[in-house]
Amino acid sequence: MSSASRSTALLRAPVLLTMILFMVLPMGVAVVYSFLTNGAYGGVKLPFTTAAYLKLLVQEDLDGKLGFSPAYLIILWRSVLLAGLTVIISIIIGLPLAWYIACAAPAKRGRLLLLVTLPFWINTLIRTYCWVLILRDEGLVNQSLRRMGLIDGHIQFLYNDVAILLGMVYTYLPFMVLPIFAVLERLNGDIIEASHDLYADRWTTFRRMVWPIAMPGTIAGSLLVFAPALGSFLAPDLLGGGKRLMIGSLIQLQFSSSRNWPFGSALATVVSIGILLALFLVVRKNFDKVLGR
Amino acid sequence: MTTISRLSRTAVVAAVFAAVIGAAAKAEDTLHIYNWNGYISQAMLDKFTAETGVTVALDTFDNNETLLAKLRGGSSGYDITVASTDFVPLMIEEKLIQPVNISELPGYENVDAQWKETTWDPGNVYSIPYFWGVTSYAVDTAVYTGPTDSMELLFNPPAELQGKIGMFSSPTEVIALAMRYLDIAPCSTDAEELKAVDALLQSQKASVKIYDSSGILGRLVSGETVISQVANGEALQARLQKPSLKFVFAKEGGVAWIDNLVVPASAARPDLAKKFLSFLMDPANAALQQKDVGYPTAVVGTGPMLPPEVASAPEASPPADYKKVVSPVCSEEAAQKYDLIWTRLRQ
Amino acid sequence: MSNKPFDWRATPGLGGFSLIVFLFLYAPLLVIVIYSFNVGRQATVWEGFSFDWYARVFSNRDMGVALRNSLIVAAASMALSTTLAVTAALSMRRGASGAGGKLTLGLILLPLVVPEIVVAVATLVFFSGIGLKLGLGNLIIAHTVFCVPFAFLPIQARLADMGSAVEDAGRDLYSDEWQVFRRVTLPLLMPAILSGAMLAFASSLDDFLISMLLADAGQTTLPVYIYGMLRLGVSPEVNAVSTLLLGSSVLIVLVALRLQRMSKAK
Numbered sequence: 001m002s003s004a005s006r007s008t009a010l011l012r013a014p015v016l017l018t019m020i021l022f023m024v025l026p027m028g029v030a031v032v033y034s035f036l037t038n039g040a041y042g043g044v045k046l047p048f049t050t051a052a053y054l055k056l057l058v059q060e061d062l063d064g065k066l067g068f069s070p071a072y073l074i075i076l077w078r079s080v081l082l083a084g085l086t087v088i089i090s091i092i093i094g095l096p097l098a099w100y101i102a103c104a105a106p107a108k109r110g111r112l113l114l115l116v117t118l119p120f121w122i123n124t125l126i127r128t129y130c131w132v133l134i135l136r137d138e139g140l141v142n143q144s145l146r147r148m149g150l151i152d153g154h155i156q157f158l159y160n161d162v163a164i165l166l167g168m169v170y171t172y173l174p175f176m177v178l179p180i181f182a183v184l185e186r187l188n189g190d191i192i193e194a195s196h197d198l199y200a201d202r203w204t205t206f207r208r209m210v211w212p213i214a215m216p217g218t219i220a221g222s223l224l225v226f227a228p229a230l231g232s233f234l235a236p237d238l239l240g241g242g243k244r245l246m247i248g249s250l251i252q253l254q255f256s257s258s259r260n261w262p263f264g265s266a267l268a269t270v271v272s273i274g275i276l277l278a279l280f281l282v283v284r285k286n287f288d289k290v291l292g293r
Numbered sequence: 294m295t296t297i298s299r300l301s302r303t304a305v306v307a308a309v310f311a312a313v314i315g316a317a318a319k320a321e322d323t324l325h326i327y328n329w330n331g332y333i334s335q336a337m338l339d340k341f342t343a344e345t346g347v348t349v350a351l352d353t354f355d356n357n358e359t360l361l362a363k364l365r366g367g368s369s370g371y372d373i374t375v376a377s378t379d380f381v382p383l384m385i386e387e388k389l390i391q392p393v394n395i396s397e398l399p400g401y402e403n404v405d406a407q408w409k410e411t412t413w414d415p416g417n418v419y420s421i422p423y424f425w426g427v428t429s430y431a432v433d434t435a436v437y438t439g440p441t442d443s444m445e446l447l448f449n450p451p452a453e454l455q456g457k458i459g460m461f462s463s464p465t466e467v468i469a470l471a472m473r474y475l476d477i478a479p480c481s482t483d484a485e486e487l488k489a490v491d492a493l494l495q496s497q498k499a500s501v502k503i504y505d506s507s508g509i510l511g512r513l514v515s516g517e518t519v520i521s522q523v524a525n526g527e528a529l530q531a532r533l534q535k536p537s538l539k540f541v542f543a544k545e546g547g548v549a550w551i552d553n554l555v556v557p558a559s560a561a562r563p564d565l566a567k568k569f570l571s572f573l574m575d576p577a578n579a580a581l582q583q584k585d586v587g588y589p590t591a592v593v594g595t596g597p598m599l600p601p602e603v604a605s606a607p608e609a610s611p612p613a614d615y616k617k618v619v620s621p622v623c624s625e626e627a628a629q630k631y632d633l634i635w636t637r638l639r640q
Numbered sequence: 641m642s643n644k645p646f647d648w649r650a651t652p653g654l655g656g657f658s659l660i661v662f663l664f665l666y667a668p669l670l671v672i673v674i675y676s677f678n679v680g681r682q683a684t685v686w687e688g689f690s691f692d693w694y695a696r697v698f699s700n701r702d703m704g705v706a707l708r709n710s711l712i713v714a715a716a717s718m719a720l721s722t723t724l725a726v727t728a729a730l731s732m733r734r735g736a737s738g739a740g741g742k743l744t745l746g747l748i749l750l751p752l753v754v755p756e757i758v759v760a761v762a763t764l765v766f767f768s769g770i771g772l773k774l775g776l777g778n779l780i781i782a783h784t785v786f787c788v789p790f791a792f793l794p795i796q797a798r799l800a801d802m803g804s805a806v807e808d809a810g811r812d813l814y815s816d817e818w819q820v821f822r823r824v825t826l827p828l829l830m831p832a833i834l835s836g837a838m839l840a841f842a843s844s845l846d847d848f849l850i851s852m853l854l855a856d857a858g859q860t861t862l863p864v865y866i867y868g869m870l871r872l873g874v875s876p877e878v879n880a881v882s883t884l885l886l887g888s889s890v891l892i893v894l895v896a897l898r899l900q901r902m903s904k905a906k
């Protein structure tokens with residue numbers, strides 16, 4: 001082995017070891033669990049079975065008849081949809097914001113970035129709960145509207161999909177802004193100047209010069225937002241009123257009151273594989289770009 | 294090494310060092326309690342520390358399954374924990390809790406006779422009830438002025454209550470209450486009966502504002518929900534903040550539950566645990582618990598020591614013919630069917 | 641036509657837009673800070689100014705223990721995950737396109753992809769299966785794992801950006817690779833390392849689910865403790881401790897920046 005590749009392997013070893021030992025192995029346990037049988041009161045027991053995966057599509061109805069039920073697929077679909085919307089809204093808000101920060105004077109840039117990431121330091125739980133305080137019937141928004149005489153009673157802002165979206169965008173926005181900013185920062189100002197010198201307006205310049213550079217950052221940001229948004233359970237539970245389940249809450253439920261660890265593991269495996277596939281496809285096409293070369 | 298990395302390295306070492314020292318210092322005479330959130334009286338704990346010199350460290354959880362997973366996962370270090378009745382037999386069988394022979398501990402004579410020969414732990418070898426209560430519903434009589442004697446109000450609300458209902462987020466508890474309303478035996482797996490439960494919950498859903506087992510008190514007091522599924526102790530606390538709230542002992546009955554004190558098999562200080570158990574069997578201390586948390590304990594004779602608003606609280610005294618049905622843990626078949634109803638409800 | 645020179649950097653309306661976004665980001669934080677001084681218990685109904693809740697926070701023994709645990713775990717996870725991230729990023733400079741590089745990248749990003757509850761339960765089962773009982777060490781290991789991707793990404797981005805020109809020049813000056821690293825690469829990388837470390841620290845501090853399942857007696861972390869409090873409705877004590885956390889993190893960041901500026905000047 002050449003000295004270069006030996007040092008590469010050596011450098012790589014600690015992180016590989018850590019991740020394999022403490023991430024891959026436990027995940028392996030979860031996958032194994034998904035093929036086991038449900039234990040009483042939670043836990044698992046032998047024998048091996050594919051019952052958990054089957055349950056996604058086919059369940060025993062109340063009369064004992066087996067039949068296809070879309071319940072879990074609906075929940076899965078809704079979660080994908082909401083996560084996707086979260087990504088789109090994050091891009092709509094995050095891309096201009098990243099551009100704004102990248103265009104700012106270098107000294108100001110650092111401070112703006114700090115401002116963007118600072119909320120991240122407050123516990124997600126508390127930040128989400130604050131939106132409950134702000135948006136609920138007796139919350140700040142309704143109180144102010146009432147004081148301004150605009151409404152009489154209250155407007156119900158909470159316990160619907162819009163509130164969930166708000167919570168998720170709020171939590172994951174920095175994950176979108178930072179990667180986009182990271183690529184935009186390296187933008188060569190001369191190109192932009194040249195583009196404008198050639199009489200291109202702002203939009204054309206953006207479309208042809210800025211966007212291609214921002215794209216890998218946007219893709220990275222989308223993945224960083226989509227994955228946790230899909231598995232999110234705080235926003236749907238606190239802001240959504242628990243009326244409609246998302247996949248994160250559903251998985252949670254399997255490890256508590258529903259006491260079906262194999263099914264919970266199966267759901268998680270399906271979700272993880274889905275995200276991994278998306279990650280793989282994206283990374284394969286843009287590998288160099290993601291690494292920033 | 295740059296200044297920063299040197300500094301940070303020092304900081305980490307210092308922190309770890311402090312942790313080790315801290316951990317060692319704590320080893321003497323600390324009772325570790327693992328309990329539900331908001332389910333213990335701080336005044337009682339302070340009194341315990343003052344009288345016995347034992348420090349108390351309190352950790353919390355929010356559902357039985359978390360507790361079970363922890364104990365099964367080899368958790369060690371908790372001396373006392375609180376488990377619902379339906380979980381106690383399982384814990385005994387899996388040797389997750391140890392026998393402490395509470396009947397031999399000082400103070401046992403104060404325990405109410407009805408808790409001394411229970412079906413799940415006769416003779417109180419492993420456990421003693423901590424709090425017990427009834428789940429029904431509470432309604433704001435300032436908003437709804439009609440008769441309040443039935444759970445019809447909760448499940449089939451009139452116009453002024455629609456869209457303002459709060460229910461628990463736990464499938465077992467919601468379904469148990471629905472079954473009580475329809476007078477179905479707990480753990481039933483009869484297809485027709487379950488279809489009725491399914492239909493009832495589905496029809497109620499449009500009127501339900503939120504499915505959440507926590508923060509019920511806050512929502513009732515602020516008026517966010519006008520009627521809500523709630524346990525009698527929490528309803529009492531809510532009424533003290535908003536007098537127009539009324540806890541209803543419906544004619545269909547309610548769901549009774551009992552939470553029990555148990556000592557994990559891996560407890561570090563079972564001797565301190567026993568001291569704590571004795572302490573709680575003293576009516577004065579049980580009264581503190583009842584006053585601060587709102588639920589009755591297993592101990593009799595607390596009446597004179599309670600403030601009048603708690604001693605005479607209607608929430609603590611159901612009518613003589615009130616049907617209190619304790620919901621046991623149901624068979625796997627039943628659990629699966631309930632899970633199906635629940636998922637369809639919230640899909 | 642206006643006489644102002646065209647500045648492509650100043651997109652019209654973007655400043656206002658960004659201001660609104662920042663207000664949106666900070667609205668809940670303002671609520672937290674302001675109501676931590678509220679006399680009344682009912683959050684969002686202002687009843688008067690008071691430091692009471694801060695006093696309660698400081699006298700709350702259990703909260704103090706939780707805070708201490710959180711800080712220890714976060715600091716240790718930050719140190720470990722950042723070190724791992726630096727070595728991993730360095731290893732990516734050569735041979736990253738190979739199978740090894742792709743595998744490493746995949747493994748590093750894995751924690752971002754898997755739902756937390758599963759990681760939590762699986763880790764609990766795994767640790768109890770192998771009988772790992774290191775006290776807070778268990779938590780530190782679990783936290784380090786999910787902090788690695790957060791530390792890795794900024795460092796990786798910066799490394800890629802740096803190119804090898806400066807280091808090549810450094811190699812002319814120093815014969816030893818380690819010297820090149822210490823005196824050329826590391827100082828250049830430091831801002832990225834710091835930001836990666838801060839992200840890792842914040843992530844660990846924020847974690848709730850894994851900590852709830854893995855923590856044993858006396859190992860409760862702050863988010864788990866706060867979750868317990870929130871279940872009873874929002875208490876101003878929660879606001880107070882959050883304000884304190886926010887204040888101290890601002891302080892840490894400012895100090896880190898100041899130190900960085902000082903070391904640059906050297």
